[in-house]
Amino acid sequence: MAIPSEKSSELTDILEAMFGRTTAIKSDTCSFCGFPAKIFRDKVSKTEYATSGLCQDCQDSVFGGVNDDTNLE
Numbered sequence: 001m002a003i004p005s006e007k008s009s010e011l012t013d014i015l016e017a018m019f020g021r022t023t024a025i026k027s028d029t030c031s032f033c034g035f036p037a038k039i040f041r042d043k044v045s046k047t048e049y050a051t052s053g054l055c056q057d058c059q060d061s062v063f064g065g066v067n068d069d070t071n072l073e
Contacts, residue, residue, distance in 0.1 A: 002028055002037075005050045021053040030055035032062075041066070 004025040007015070015021040015031075024031035028038055031053030040046040040056050048059055059065075 002026065002050055004053070005047075015053075024053045025050065030058050032058045 002025045004012075004022050012022060016023065021031045024034075024037075028036060030037045033055060035055060035057075037049055037053075037055035040049060045056055045059055048054065052059070054062060
């Protein structure tokens with residue numbers, strides 16, 4: 001079971017109401033897509049999961065993944 005990163009109680013309440021973030025993280029699911037969130041590319045991605053509740057695929061979609069050509073200049 002992952003542990004959500006600490007946030008102010010107000011922000012935690014908002015994120016829980018909007019996305020079910022804390023509940024999702026504690027159950028190892030993605031707060032965005034609802035699929036299991038157990039495999040991460042690296043420690044940074046796993047840390048991001050504790051912050052946002054996004055699985056690796058959703059992180060890649062939101063932030064741009066390693067195979068995402070839109071990040072190239």
